[in-house]
Amino acid sequence: MVESRVQKSLMNAKVNLVFYFVFLCLSFFSRKIFLECLGADFIGLTGTLGNILSFLSLAEMGVGTAVGYTLYKPIQQKKYAEIDEIVSVFGYLYRKIGLFILTGAAIFSLFIPYIFRSSDFSLGVIYFAFFSILLSSLFSYFINYRQILLTSDQKGYIVTAYLQSAVFVKILLQMLLAWSFKNYYLWISIEILFSILSCIILNWKIDMEYPWLKVSVPKGRQVYSNHRDIIKTTKQVFVHRIASFLLNQSDQILIFAFASLKMVAYYGNYTLIATKIAQVFSTAIDSIGAGVGNLVAEGNKQRIIHVFWELMAVRFCIAGILVFGLYFTIEPFIVLWLGEQFLLDKIVLILLLVTIFIGQIRGPVDIYISAYGMYADTWAPITEAIINVTVTFIAAYYLGLSGILIGKIVSMLFIVVGWKPYYLFTSGFKVKLRSFWAGMARFYASFILSFLLVYLFKEKFLESLAVSSFTDWVVYSSIVCIPFVIIYLSALWLWAPGVKSLFLRILIILKLRK
Template structure:
């Protein structure tokens, strides 16, 4: 099976599974809001961000091991794969203990994270403890899914997770409708997390029976050295990522209020659905990139990145336009007008989505090239800058200031440092080309978004107006992109690739 066939198979399963899960999540959120209210949403979002900070215990080990697995998998070196997986298992069992212990130790300090703790939520400490358990158990068997990913069999992981998640979501909706008890809801989530990880582990062992063999050789010294070096760099990367992406709800809860956190969580959920679809797409592509990096020439790697970046600019530009003009109409239909945020806040949410999404092709290409070390200092400066700017602006502009602080810190460091490292150490090309292309993509997206907005302003309200806006968002931006990009070499390549994928898909 060639790279394209692997990508198509992974993408097919991922697309179907994520669409099914998205429908269930939106239905579940609707039931959640009706029965529990926005305070519970705010608490859920707050605890998610607190536990995301505890994911620092993982230290970026997964990315480092994934990179180390690409070459032995491409070469069929099962001896080295077994040694790496044993190390991976030991580390993740330690991470499980650390996350559980650290999470439970924060229980007495929950009041610190909230401006005003809601009085209508009973057993809030128990709710937090169950969230900690749910987050920690996911580390027990998670390392097995990484091997499926590197072997380009992510579709197996998608199938298992979807089946378990569908059953769990139906059970959670039923529990909320019958009892209205959030604690029971969380117990089901914990059971689902354990079940899906056990099933993935069992399936991986059956596919690769050599994993059960006990004749495991010590890892070569040079590989251990590379892993330690990469993990050392990834610690800093993880700190930077958590400081940027996992503190917004905490700051909103602290400086604005838990109710606003609940409103923001709905926007995050919709954005999260797009992120899941994007991750599914890039998870289907990345193993093929890793294989290409291990086997192809420097010129082919350069061409692959240019095509990936072009595709990303088109995709994320279109998604951002859709979010800008469909966010509020969708939430109004889905949950009601009382769950809307001000338009300036929506705009900054969309800008953050575009800027951070455009980092994905750079980050994925760097990860398959193993470029973790050279920009480690960026991640030291990023957290204090983000927190300082966000807290300063929060006191003047509330939630808008917090999200603007995230944008400012992103533009100040990772926006230019990450591609600079890729071009200097990986692609070995001048960086100017990247930023010129980025500016061109951004200006075109702004123009397409403006045209789409003019059309949407005449669409009206209600379900019919939303459908009309949706059609405008699908047709106008893509027509603009097509008119401008149709003669570029990247578009011609993507068109041929799309034909191959469609043929294989069906």
């Protein structure tokens, strides 16, 4: 069982990494073309509309998370009839949620003329974009819901391979049409066309992968009462989803409210770079979530905690290198890529990097809380949301974009950094919290000392380095980042828990693959 879990995790990681590198290059080229041919306001408009629909998707209430958790054990035990029943219930619930989202979107659309009254776009363009994005979203609720089984069965690489291939072709076609015609309607129409195509391909593959799967919405309605535990977990997850949305999905809406559509696009340039670089690691690591769920289901406490520290070691390696590299290289890259006029204040970059760092290191805690199904702390996301909204609205009024990020950071410090580890260690692992902070102190110390050493070295000896081309940028990035990587990884090896065992695990896996 362990070997199978490792093999599936490796396959997920491999596929995710392949598509990451493909989309890394494509994203920067497409972003530049879209900004030049369609304008920053249009990119800001589509981003804002997407985030508004993400808010409506809160109606999903965490059903997917609850069902994914419920599927771990029957998948492990190969109880096909039970799996079929659970996915049918999932389809029934998703159908109801989809209808709710459709109704909410229709009501919201009545207010579009008032919300975007200062926009330079015609209502035709705004409505066409809104309902196109809505249609693409609704496919997940009415047709694609069966993909939950692929994810829970650690076969998310299948979803990635088919859907991302379609996205790749879609972006290429959008780039060509934007360059040739500079037409908003054509760009949006391609979104709809490829959403339909992706839907057809994905469901065909699910039928091939699970020929025994005979789910149906009517069946889900009939057996719904037998799975009340899903509803209980869903209600708990829903509250957590609200806080998650406010933290991760509301930035563009708030920037639009306190600044402008153009600023949404400018901020999006920074987040595009940061997220694309982070995805090379996080998509590979996140793909093991179902594997952790199976590990927890086996119940070996010592091994469960041991793997937790290995995952934390991976996350700190990613977070430290990512944040250091972005701090020194993102601004010269944006100047070369788009132009100096697209730079934001340095304080915005620093605050963004703080959110990225916390977002990376929270990963193992979130994965284990999900694997244990620990969502009963509904007060925590409510508190997080209150802190976030209160601080954001006060700070954003005076500081604009910086205030929005400050609100996010303050709420994360209280709940994500403080409460969540306590909850996992005391209620999940059932061990003393001091073991967590003893390990985390070593991770933090490794990063801070490494950062300061290389920062002082750079300020003293490398300040005069000029970056006037992408070749210069590569040389500059290498000179700055390589010393940090060496020092940082050495410090983690000497001090941090889980690093040495992780390295040995990687060596063993590489030997087995030869």
